[in-house]
Amino acid sequence: MNINLSNFNMKSLVKEAGSTISRVVQLTEEKLGTTERTEYDIHFQNLAERADVTKSWTEKIVRDTESVLIPNPQNRVEDYIFEKIEKTKPKRLSNLEHLALDMIEAGGDFGQDLPYGQALIKVGQAEQKLGQCEHDFIATSGICFTQPLRKFLEGEMKTISKERGLLETKRLDLDACKNRVKKARSMLGQQSKDGISPEAALEQAERDLRVAQAEFDRQAEITKLLLDGISTSQASHLRHLHAFVQTQVRYYKQCGDVMDQLQRELAKMQPAKPRLRINSEDVDGPPSIASAHSCDSSEASSIALAKAIDSDYDFDNGQDIDIDIESGFKSIDIGPVKALTHLLEDFEIEFDTSAISTVIFVTECSPVNEDYMYGKQGLMKGLVPRAFVEMLDEEQKDDY
Numbered sequence: 001m002n003i004n005l006s007n008f009n010m011k012s013l014v015k016e017a018g019s020t021i022s023r024v025v026q027l028t029e030e031k032l033g034t035t036e037r038t039e040y041d042i043h044f045q046n047l048a049e050r051a052d053v054t055k056s057w058t059e060k061i062v063r064d065t066e067s068v069l070i071p072n073p074q075n076r077v078e079d080y081i082f083e084k085i086e087k088t089k090p091k092r093l094s095n096l097e098h099l100a101l102d103m104i105e106a107g108g109d110f111g112q113d114l115p116y117g118q119a120l121i122k123v124g125q126a127e128q129k130l131g132q133c134e135h136d137f138i139a140t141s142g143i144c145f146t147q148p149l150r151k152f153l154e155g156e157m158k159t160i161s162k163e164r165g166l167l168e169t170k171r172l173d174l175d176a177c178k179n180r181v182k183k184a185r186s187m188l189g190q191q192s193k194d195g196i197s198p199e200a201a202l203e204q205a206e207r208d209l210r211v212a213q214a215e216f217d218r219q220a221e222i223t224k225l226l227l228d229g230i231s232t233s234q235a236s237h238l239r240h241l242h243a244f245v246q247t248q249v250r251y252y253k254q255c256g257d258v259m260d261q262l263q264r265e266l267a268k269m270q271p272a273k274p275r276l277r278i279n280s281e282d283v284d285g286p287p288s289i290a291s292a293h294s295c296d297s298s299e300a301s302s303i304a305l306a307k308a309i310d311s312d313y314d315f316d317n318g319q320d321i322d323i324d325i326e327s328g329f330k331s332i333d334i335g336p337v338k339a340l341t342h343l344l345e346d347f348e349i350e351f352d353t354s355a356i357s358t359v360i361f362v363t364e365c366s367p368v369n370e371d372y373m374y375g376k377q378g379l380m381k382g383l384v385p386r387a388f389v390e391m392l393d394e395e396q397k398d399d400y
Contacts (some may be wrong), residue, residue, distance in 0.1 A: 017201035023172040026179070035179060044220065047227035048164065054230055055157050062149050065244075069138045069146070094134055118269060126262040130255055137251040145244035152233055154227075163223045170216040177209040191281050214327070335340075 029035040040048070070076045075092065082089045162298075184202035285298030360377040362384060375384040 019173065022176040023169065025177045026172045030175075035175070037175050038178075038216075047224060047230075051157075051160055051164075051227050051230055054234070055153065058149055058153055058157075061228055062153070064147055065141070065146050069141055084398050094131045096127050096134060097131035101290075102132060103127065115269060119266060122262060122269075127259050129258045131256070133251060133254045137247060140247045141244055144247060148240045152237070156229070156233060160223070160226045160230075163219070163226055166326065167216070167219045167223045170212070170219045174209070174212040177205065177212040181209050182206040188362045267301055292298040302344075312340075359392070360384070 027037065030037050062303075067073075070079065071098050103120045103124030106118040107124060110117035110120065112118060112121065154242065181202070184198060184205040187198040190198055209297055277388070360375045362373045362375045365372060365374050365383070369383075370386075372383040372385055373389070375382060
């Protein structure tokens with residue numbers, strides 16, 4: 001081990017060690033309440049408090065924003081390490097892009113000529129676009145918002161913290177000098193100690209006090225200027241916040257445009273014929289087709305649907321019908337037959353047409369339903385929309 005003795009200053013080392021011990025003693029006495037301390041002025045305290053609040057909330061905002069942009073904490077740590085070692089961040093697929101790839105692959109396996117396969121491919125391509133929009137949003141948000149805030153924390157706030165620590169050191173030195181002056185004044189009139197008269201000791205202590213006071217005042221001014229600069233930094237942060245909001249608006253608009261386009265493309269792929277929804281399932285049926293589905297093995301039940309006699313309802317435009325057979329049967333109370341209902345002559349059904357005629361018996365549901373009636377024909381029974389039937393008068397009943 002080589003030591004360059006020519007650059008080794010023992011006096012400086014001893015002086016620094018003495019100053020450190022003096023600061024420790026002063027701080028200990030302050031904690032114990034056995035000595036006085038120099039207090040900062042109110043304006044400086046307000047500035048320091050605002051700096052602490054700014055630092056705390058800025059750190060939280062940066063962490064929360066990064067959590068929104070990159071939810072996976074492992075990925076955030078990985079990106080932070082690559083940023084520190086100044087290497088390119090690894091490119092990774094987002095969850096949307098993983099979903100898109102699986103949908104496209106599944107659509108190809110199911111068959112590109114089938115409606116479901118085509119829809120999967122369309123949705124997968126849209127998810128890929130959303131994933132790319134997400135990548136752009138994350139990159140832009142980092143540039144315009146999180147990176148400037150982090151730069152503020154690692155630059156300006158670190159400088160302020162360093163200068164505040166140095167100011168606290170100067171304050172401890174100043175208070176230690178004040179205590180030495182008090183001690184030297186209390187020894188006036190006493191005998192010399194270690195060959196130094198009390199007057200000489202007092203003079204030396206007062207000289208050290210003047211130097212410590214000047215250094216403290218100078219450091220206090222420097223620190224105060226830095227603390228005042230936080231207001232300018234917050235104005236800059238406001239601009240960055242506006243840029244972040246604009247980035248979000250652009251991102252969500254792009255996503256909305258992608259989904260609107262996807263919705264239009266899927267709508268073009270849907271069949272033009274109307275759909276009948278039975279027990280929350282879609283069933284295709286051509287115009288003027290009546291559908292019947294059994295809803296329970298213990299109940300012979302069906303729904304007879306005829307072409308609408310209401311001119312306001314148009315099957316040809318692909319309007320949907322939504323019927324819940326099970327919930328309907330739970331609320332039906334079969335009572336005496338109150339009327340005969342005549343279905344249009346050109347209606348067709350998906351089951352055996354020879355089993356029924358165009359006349360059925362209907363009764364009100366219990367409780368009364370404004371849209372449906374309970375119909376029965378032979379062994380078949382079920383809900384019949386009111387708009388699809390017409391009541392027979394007495395003369396018409398005689399014909400049947």
